[in-house]
Amino acid sequence: MSEMNDLKDYLKRRGVSKVGFADVDGLANEFVDLPNGISLVLKLPKKAMYYIDQEDYKSYWNCFHSKIAELTEISLKGEEYIKNLGYDAFALTMQRNECDMKKLLSILPYKTIATKSGMGWIGRSALFVTPEYGSMVALGGILTDMPLEFGTPITDSQCDDCENCQKACPVGAINPQKWNDRLNREDIIDIDACFEYIMDQYKNGLGCTKCMCECKLTQAYLKGK
Template sequence: MQTIESIIRNLLSENVSIWGIANMENTPSHPYPELKRAIVFGLALNREVIRNLDSGPHQAYIDECNMANEKLTSIGMELEKKLQQMDYRAISMTASTSDINEKKLEAEFPHKTTATKSGLGWVGKCDLLVTKEFGSALRLNTVFTDAHLKAGNPMEKSLCGTCSNCIDNCPVNAPTGKQWDPSVHRDEIIDIQRCYGECQRASKKINFDHPLCGRCIIACPWTQKYVCEV
């Protein structure tokens, strides 16, 4: 009989680029505090699509993000179902950013929280998750559960060091340069109003109705390492 660990491993290793498990105890923003574990997983975006983000978003980038979002949401629903069939509680989020609170300009619960808590990466100076494997060129989803799974070691500090690429390449100087750690609030890292305004302008140029930019993604050396791999 398969264990819950082997079921999760088999499903995710065959369908996603990266995944981990986070211990969510004592997480203030946790929407389901009775569910103590989070399974977070991501899909790396196409290298060629990301290479062409230097001058801002384009249709291929939108299509790639939409495709990744749909696949991650589908995987989340499948994982939720498998956990429930084994009598565990499980709630899948979605990979879409449509749940953003337009007053606070933040998601109900950011996937990067589960990603840093599982050890997949850290939050960069542009306020995006950064991973050693893919930089910021990936989309994420999360499934919360009460299954007692072994969690990864959380990231406790940024690995950005003195790098300022995302700051230098931001058209509106939204990143403040503040280095992330789990105690640092988002507003210390980035001027989210400036960032959002630029995302709106960039999307308007290509007649897309959802704010997005992407320049800080390709500016990151960790993303560059990924897109330049042969």
């Protein structure tokens, strides 16, 4: 598995914070018939929270989208790297993995690859949560037929009894039910209420990041614990 370790090192040198490998056989057929997924996790800089605290959402979104641009470049470089090894690969960029804004859902959610590779779990808010950075992360992915050693999938929430994100939601969209991979997303969050509020905020030049900000693990990351 030296090629796999070299790939992981390469992606980390390009700037990602965490790399994981998952079996996604059958989940990516809408794109290309490639059975293996590579999860790319990029932590958001702590200054992003400063922008939120100052209600400077323009700067926050500029910061966030700059990280998405970084992930796009890393994904495409990873695709090229894998192809140069003689395997097939498909960088799952935002443009390729088109998002349905009304459902707030991509064709193949990055969170699916990330949980299956053991990088983290889904919080009460339906955001992806990592033990190191909470929800202050951006996600990307690569599909490939390169042989990979898969991580252990996380199938149940590792959140404790904390209800910070649920209590912080301004429209009460977050349900008490904790995530597991046997549930539908609608079991843990009212996505219609969430979408309506977010769109209203965007129209006014604002945003809603309360569930991300109030996550206990996000706060621990910001405080450097």
